[in-house]
Amino acid sequence: MNQRAHPHSTALTAPPPHLYGRWRHDPYLMVWTGLSKMWWPFWRVMSPLHPTAADDGVTVVEVIDREMVAGDENVVALTLAAPDRSVLERWYPGAHLDLLLPSGRMREYSLCGDPADPHTYRIAVRRIPDGGGGSVEVHDTIGVGDQIRIKGPRNAFPFTAPGFGSPARSIRFIAAGIGITPILPMLAAADRLGLDWSMIYTGRTLDSIPFRSEVARYGDRVRIRTDDDAGLPSMKDLLGPVDSSTGQAPAGLAVYCCGPVPMLEALRKHLGDRPDIELHYERFSPPPVHDGSPxxxxxxxxxxxxxxxxxxxxxxxxxxxxxxxxxxxxxxxxxxxxxxxxxxxxxxxxxxxxxxxxxxxxxxxxxxxxxxxxxxxxx
Incomplete structure (x- = not known):
């Protein structure tokens, strides 16, 4: 077949001839050409084009509930909904929102509600007095009925369940303090899917640990351990039950962890020679600088x-x-x-x-x- 391009020999300014040569121009196409010349000017007047605003990704939501969820009252949970209570953008476990605070600060907070609820988002914020000011602003200035702007949801910590995209056979969740927020929806998903999972939940004191009542419904699958009572957890404590034949964490384990940088770095080093274990983590603090020069x-x-x-x-x-x-x-x-x-x-x-x-x-x-x-x- 000749694949070379050839120039058109017709200007295509008039309807083509009839297929069988009976008329100089095809009558069917002539009729539709005439109708289109009358129709489109009329339609353009009836349906003019209007400029649309650029989508900046910002959504306005309203605070419909505010609850202290830790015994020391340093963690507040905010439930957000659209002002007209319409359906919000869907999200999945591990996702977070960008809060555009009235001061101009922007802060990320993990979604810790139910992904199956299409009408609300929930976040939780720990007060950090010597931080960047975002958490203090949330605690001291945002209440029920206030409207705030958000971006997202976005997901930098996705949950991939065994049998649903992951080759792992079991899951170990590790949460420290406010690190429970992205883990909570993962627990619900793992439990709903009937997966083999366990969790350790650590904190400085029992009163500092948020959402204790919510994780209590999972019974002995969740172990709560506090530093003031048992000291800092070891790798054995964090990774849970071991393989009796090796004395180490079992192969085919997927670890999901959210907590302070020292804990995450210790886990990364400990599992560095274990390609048979998945490590997924999210940190709330900046990572350490490696190989830096002044x-x-x-x-x-x-x-x-x-x-x-x-x-x-x-x-x-x-x-x-x-x-x-x-x-x-x-x-x-x-x-x-x-x-x-x-x-x-x-x-x-x-x-x-x-x-x-x-x-x-x-x-x-x-x-x-x-x-x-x-x-x-x-x-």
Missing amino acids: FEVVLASTGQRISVAADETTLAAIRRELPSVPYSCRQGFCGTCKVRSLAGAVDHRDNILTEPERADGYLLTCVSRCAGNELVVEL
Whole structure:
């Protein structure tokens, strides 16, 4: 078959001839051509095009319930719904919301309600007096009836159940304190699916542990352990029952963990030589800086030079001089701290910027660094 393209020999400005040559122009097409010339101008007047607003991903929700869920009253759970009580965007265990607080801060909080409820979201926030101010603002200024803006849901900690996308045979959940929030929906899913699972729930004291009444319904599948009573947990405590033949955690185990950085780092090192065990985790604190070298950041607007230590993030160094600079997750996945570099080589350590964004000089200051001695940023 000849695959070469040939130029058209007809201008196609008039209806073509009849298929069997009876008429110069096909009457059927002539009729429809005439109708279309009359119809479309009429339809355009009846249905004019209107400009639509750009979708910024922001949704307005209303706080319909507020509950203290820890004995020390330092954890508040907020239930959110659409102002008209319409259906909200669907989410799955492990997802989180971005809260756009009245102060201008943006903070991520894990969804800890029921994914099967299409009308509400639930988050829980621990008060951290010496933190970045977001948790204090939630505790002190947001109440029932208030409307707040959110983005999401998004999921950076998805739950993949054995037999439903994971080759694992059993699951071990590990939660520490407020780290229970992304784990709660996973417990409900695992229980609903009839999976083989167990959990350890740790905290400093019994009063500091939120949602105790909710996890109590799972009986002895969940073990609560506090540091003031039993000390810091060992790897054996965290990973649960061992294989009697090896004395180690069993092969085919999937571990889902959310807690402080030291716990997560200890688990990563402990399971580093266990390819037969899945480790999934989410941290609420920034990860430690690995293989960092000191450098200087220059603020283009003022020429001010800021030293960044080898074990310090670019964001932390900038915030010493500019406390109001926006940030949120501090882990390289939300994009809030994105700035543009004007000079210097960037050592990118994120997973969300596109190649065109990197080519244009953008970086995430919470994780990325300078590959040389100096980085000039558009601040």
